Amino acid sequence: MKQLVILSGKGGTGKTSVTAAFAHLASLGPFADRVVLADADVDAANLELVLKPRILEQQEFRGGQVAEIDQDRCAVCGACESVCRFDAILERDGYYVVDPIACDGCAACVYQCPTGGIAMHEQVVGNFFVSDCRYGPLYHADLFPGQENSGKLVALVKQHARQRALDEHRLLLLVDGPPGIGCPVISAVSGADLALIVTEPTVAGIHDLIRTLETVRHFGVRALVCINKADLYPAGVEAIAAQCRASGIATVGTIPFDLTVADAMVAGEAVTAFRPAAPAAVAIAAVWERMSAALMNFETPINQDV
């Protein structure tokens, strides 16, 4: 079983549209019924908007703890406020209260309260789902707006998806990653055999691609790059190709700027299923051919000059 994670650094480069198309394409070829899907972008979970999952199982996700002050025991001494480094304890009308959004769950206040009037309470910060969708089992989650611990929730999603893939001897775990390079990305990358970085030839896209390449290198994950919206800025494509050559990273193709991708999103379909002859769909299919070959045989040279 191989684990493929789709990343980008910069948001909005087309990670989820590419992942949905891969899920569709995988259902047609030798990977049919051999794929497990996971959405690791738990605070902006969009893959399900395309895959239309039927939820089979739902679990509450308990994240970190939050402090709570028992007003009957509070001596209003302010010790809690003075030790809190997260500005989470507020004085309000002569009382101390905890701002649950700011609270980091460190419990420093609990140990400093002279009256033992502060306790920690576990919070339900999201939901975790096991679903079936038209292209296979989908593991996904929904972190409540503004909550912490997205990295832990990503880890939970991936852990269950991976176990399913192993139990059923599936060939591929396809993971739609979050943007950025921080905690949920680190969680999404962990254990991956290959990262496909979907970038775009824009100054921002290139800047963030470089940071993403450094991140996957830091965690020792092999990466390939695909350039979306490639015809927007030809000089940017050259810059990406040069950057990839310098980093020893292969490019697996380009996808043209094509508004059919947005139409497919509105229709709730993978672009390759919605309009297989659209320029973006044809290009993604070609990228998938090279990607899947690369995944199953790491020895095959996969360099494609752009």
Place this chain on the structure above:
Amino acid sequence: MRIVVASGKGGTGKTTVATSLALVAAEQDAVCFRDCDVEAPNAALFLHPVLDSHREVGILVPQVDAQTCTYCGTCAEVCQFHAIAVVGGKTLVFPELCHGCGSCTLVCPEQAISERLAVLGVIDSGATAQGIAFAQGVMNVGQPMAVPILRELKNWCPAPPPTARGAQARDIEIRDAPPGASCPVVETLRGADFVLLVTEPTPFGLHDLKQVAAIAHDLGLPAGVVINRDGIGDEAVAAWCAAHDLPILLRIPMQRRIAEAIARGTTLVAAEPQFRPGFRDLLEAIINRVNA
């Protein structure tokens, strides 16, 4: 006046809107810009500030004096993140798990714990040619925690203060938020006066817009919407905004020419000056809503 530009979904045009809003505001007002997308900071690519100051920032992590430590384990008991442990007659610190809360240092009965800065990233600061005071947080690769960098970034005070060219001289702070809807977005929004939600009229744009609008609502922040790439997708974003009393303050049409200009690193108002009045009206609309 602190305005946060946020979106939920990445790539909807947060930085496009934030940078153009800053440039238009700087014609009259004293503007301070903070790029709070510390994982992928891009505003400097458009505003070209001279960043002449660089400060390492991070969290304070414990260091244990082995001479004084009696291995009583109190530090390990209070640590909620398993970042300190007593194992085989040694007290071990795992800085990558530490949240920097200082609880272990406070409870140590021997005062054997002191603290050192564990660097998570850098705050770069300076000013642009237009006199915009500019700072960005840049998280180090491989680090998971953005929030401590954001806290430092929000505390940064420009010196000298940003210059206003006109007579009005209002202080305008613009924060370019990270994508998503989890803790870094909340930290960016805390202490703000207004949140400008940049979205695109697609199902992904709407889904993620709802997430951030919910945070703004929880924080009691007034909000308004910019629809970028207007013309693609469907009408669901406008319908949802109308149903939730969220004013649509600006629409930027989908034009390939705009996308190409942004790709090259040109700001929207520099590439397409006809948008200047729209951004001027946007700024005044925000200020009026906050002051109302």
